[in-house]
Amino acid sequence: MFRNQYDTDVTTWSPAGRLFQVEYAMEAVKQSSAAIGLRSKTHVVLACVNKASSELSSHQKKIFKVDDHIGVAIAGLTADGHVLSRYMRNECINYNFTYESPLPVGRLVVQLADKAQVCTQRSWKRSYGVGVLVAGLDESGAHLYYNCPSGNYFEYQAFAIGSRWQAAMTYLERRFENFMDSSREDLIKDALISVRETLQEEKLQISVCTVAVVGVGEPFHILDQETVRKLIDTFEIVREDGSPAPEPGDAAPDLGEAAPAAAAEEGAAPMDI
Amino acid sequence: MTKQQANWSPYDNNGGSCVAIAGADYCVIAADTRMSTGYNILTRDYSKITKLADKCVMASSGFQADVKALQKLLAARHLIYQHQHNKQMGCPAMAQLLSNTLYYKRFFPYYSFNVLGGLDNEGKGCVYTYDAVGSYERVGYSSQGSGSTLIMPFLDNQLKSPSPLLLPVQDAITPLSESEAVDLVKTVFASATERDIYTGDKLEIVVLNAEGIQREFMDLRKD
Numbered sequence: 001m002f003r004n005q006y007d008t009d010v011t012t013w014s015p016a017g018r019l020f021q022v023e024y025a026m027e028a029v030k031q032s033s034a035a036i037g038l039r040s041k042t043h044v045v046l047a048c049v050n051k052a053s054s055e056l057s058s059h060q061k062k063i064f065k066v067d068d069h070i071g072v073a074i075a076g077l078t079a080d081g082h083v084l085s086r087y088m089r090n091e092c093i094n095y096n097f098t099y100e101s102p103l104p105v106g107r108l109v110v111q112l113a114d115k116a117q118v119c120t121q122r123s124w125k126r127s128y129g130v131g132v133l134v135a136g137l138d139e140s141g142a143h144l145y146y147n148c149p150s151g152n153y154f155e156y157q158a159f160a161i162g163s164r165w166q167a168a169m170t171y172l173e174r175r176f177e178n179f180m181d182s183s184r185e186d187l188i189k190d191a192l193i194s195v196r197e198t199l200q201e202e203k204l205q206i207s208v209c210t211v212a213v214v215g216v217g218e219p220f221h222i223l224d225q226e227t228v229r230k231l232i233d234t235f236e237i238v239r240e241d242g243s244p245a246p247e248p249g250d251a252a253p254d255l256g257e258a259a260p261a262a263a264a265e266e267g268a269a270p271m272d273i
Numbered sequence: 274m275t276k277q278q279a280n281w282s283p284y285d286n287n288g289g290s291c292v293a294i295a296g297a298d299y300c301v302i303a304a305d306t307r308m309s310t311g312y313n314i315l316t317r318d319y320s321k322i323t324k325l326a327d328k329c330v331m332a333s334s335g336f337q338a339d340v341k342a343l344q345k346l347l348a349a350r351h352l353i354y355q356h357q358h359n360k361q362m363g364c365p366a367m368a369q370l371l372s373n374t375l376y377y378k379r380f381f382p383y384y385s386f387n388v389l390g391g392l393d394n395e396g397k398g399c400v401y402t403y404d405a406v407g408s409y410e411r412v413g414y415s416s417q418g419s420g421s422t423l424i425m426p427f428l429d430n431q432l433k434s435p436s437p438l439l440l441p442v443q444d445a446i447t448p449l450s451e452s453e454a455v456d457l458v459k460t461v462f463a464s465a466t467e468r469d470i471y472t473g474d475k476l477e478i479v480v481l482n483a484e485g486i487q488r489e490f491m492d493l494r495k496d
Binding site (some may be wrong): 063086087090093094096097 | 345346349352426
């Protein structure tokens with residue numbers, strides 16, 4: 001994207017009907033380290049790449065537990081994500097207090113989306129610079145939603161956000177039809193492989209990735225490093241020659257062409273990434 | 274012109290008694306399960322005890338609607354604490370939170386007489402006793418509720434150290450073993466049930482120790 005005369009305020013439309021400030025917020029999501037979500041009928045898995053700014057510092061926290069049945073992974077301005085997580089936690093607590101039952105995931109994402117929309121229509125505010133993958137379980141089953149800085153949200157079978165999301169999406173698009181009936185272990189394995197796709201040259205190690213699961217009978221929790229390390233080793237995801245490990249249920253790995261990046265040129269406003 | 278009197282009270286007393294006793298490495302919290310209003314019994318099977326955190330249990334008698342509201346509030350606050358601190362609340366922390374929560378409604382109080390029991394940060398038993406507006410104190414044992422006037426003197430007789438002025442304040446722990454403390458609680462409630470009409474039906478005993486939380490029930494007189 002290039003600078004133009006319509007991009008100073010969030011309250012200024014461009015002649016093509018775009019709000020550039022909001023689109024810049026979505027750029028912030030694309031530039032950050034990746035986060036991936038997948039779901040089956042009974043489980044939802046979130047995985048993310050944890051980049052530390054230097055070897056001396058700790059990793060940024062990108063996965064947050066919102067309630068026993070809901071967790072989120074964020075990509076973008078982590079500080080914004082922290083604030084939104086606190087909001088979501090409060091909403092869950094208040095709903096539970098009033099109705100003595102867990103907040104349905106679909107309700108939470110609508111509230112989150114409306115909160116994001118407010119920032120796109122106030123001259124003294126800026127959009128939240130964070131994309132939120134919401135993984136949750138409620139009476140209607142397992143859900144994965146993506147909440148955009150623009151205030152849009154969609155439900156997904158699997159989704160990837162952040163840098164090199166296209167690489168993960170290529171893999172997910174190839175495999176998503178199997179996810180609904182996947183076992184918990186296969187789902188986690190697919191998540192780890194997707195993370196590996198976004199890393200390209202780097203080795204998939206426990207130091208760079210975090211995995212969280214929520215499922216039927218399983219409250220949302222982040223898998224501890226030991227468990228993740230064992231999974232990575234068991235699945236032999238990383239190989240010395242760089243070729244991808246055998247995918248769950250596949251005969252031979254099929255290296256398809258990477259899907260072209262979403263058009264950010266002139267044309268339809270990329271309001272849904 | 275005489276002063277106007279209220280023709281309606283927001284409060285009701287649902288009766289019942291609560292007791293807690295702290296040991297060296299355990300804590301016993303007990304309450305009867307009778308819920309009454311006036312001279313009537315609403316139910317014989319209502320728990321006045323709630324777990325607030327892994328190492329903290331509260332028993333409350335008084336107006337059960339206020340008790341329920343108080344329990345829900347504390348549970349929500351505990352969730353927030355867990356999100357922020359990544360760990361459970363300890364008993365002393367919960368004790369202070371309860372006090373502050375009660376005082377917050379100093380001018381429209383929770384009609385709730387509470388006794389908090391659990392394990393402190395060193396794993397020793399602790400009991401905190403409250404009035405309706407949050408004044409609290411850590412003690413070795415306590416009772417609240419309609420039977421407390423009958424129970425407390427007996428506990429003093431059995432548990433109070435002979436010279437409290439000489440003993441350090443920290444030694445607020447009974448020398449009894451866990452099973453002895455549970456037996457004492459059963460004895461105490463059996464006696465209170467005889468003379469207090471609001472106490473009876475069933476006794477719920479919760480024991481907190483290093484292994485976790487155990488729950489036990491004992492029948493009491495139903496008249």
